Amino acid sequence: MVCCAVSNCKNTSIKTSKNKDGITFHRFPRDKERRRQWERAMNREEEWRSSPFSAVCSEHFGCTDFYLTDSGLRRLSVNAVPCINISPCQEPVPTISRLPPVYIDPSDTEEVIKLKNKVRRLEMIAESRKHKLNLVWQSRRRLKKKLECMKCMVKHLIKIKDSTSLAEQYNCEVSH
Numbered sequence: 001m002v003c004c005a006v007s008n009c010k011n012t013s014i015k016t017s018k019n020k021d022g023i024t025f026h027r028f029p030r031d032k033e034r035r036r037q038w039e040r041a042m043n044r045e046e047e048w049r050s051s052p053f054s055a056v057c058s059e060h061f062g063c064t065d066f067y068l069t070d071s072g073l074r075r076l077s078v079n080a081v082p083c084i085n086i087s088p089c090q091e092p093v094p095t096i097s098r099l100p101p102v103y104i105d106p107s108d109t110e111e112v113i114k115l116k117n118k119v120r121r122l123e124m125i126a127e128s129r130k131h132k133l134n135l136v137w138q139s140r141r142r143l144k145k146k147l148e149c150m151k152c153m154v155k156h157l158i159k160i161k162d163s164t165s166l167a168e169q170y171n172c173e174v175s176h
Contacts, residue, residue: 001013001014002025002053002055003055004025004055004056004057004059004060005028005042005050005054005055005056006042006056006057006060006082006085006086007042007043007044008085008087009057009059009060009085011023011025011057011059013025016057022058023057023058023059024057024058024074025055025056025057025058026055026056026057026058026061026076027052027053027054027055028050028054028055028056034081035050037081038050038056038081038082041081041082041083041086042056042082042086043086043087056082059084059085060082060083060084060085060086061076061080061082061083061084062080062083062084063102063117063120063124064077064117065077065080066080066102067102067104068102068103068104102116102117102119102120103116104116
């Protein structure tokens, strides 16, 4: 079983699946300097060191940290360092685990790669805003229903008030 080395992350290879959840696990680099970068990025105790089996799940990498191989596999780029959702104090950031990575052709220029990643980010923002808009529409429909219900209640209460005031008037007239 593989567990994510980020202290507040609960992802394990038993709970998550690459096919179902889109979450993959990535071992710490063998290169000592890059391994130290990853260890520092983990934001754990000073004496904590990664083991040869330590891994970080894809939830902690940005969309620009991944690329597709010619065979269609998603790989982590060489200079990637985990930086998303590391600390419990950090504001949660949506990740790309549920989205396929940007296809980068070996002949793509740096500018084309940046534009592809920018398009991906804009697609994520658009999807998020679409979701929020749907929530607003749902809330609006619910509020309209509540308003209609309250209008009906007010009318009913007015009728009750009118009928009780008529009854009181009638009682007053009968008693005199």
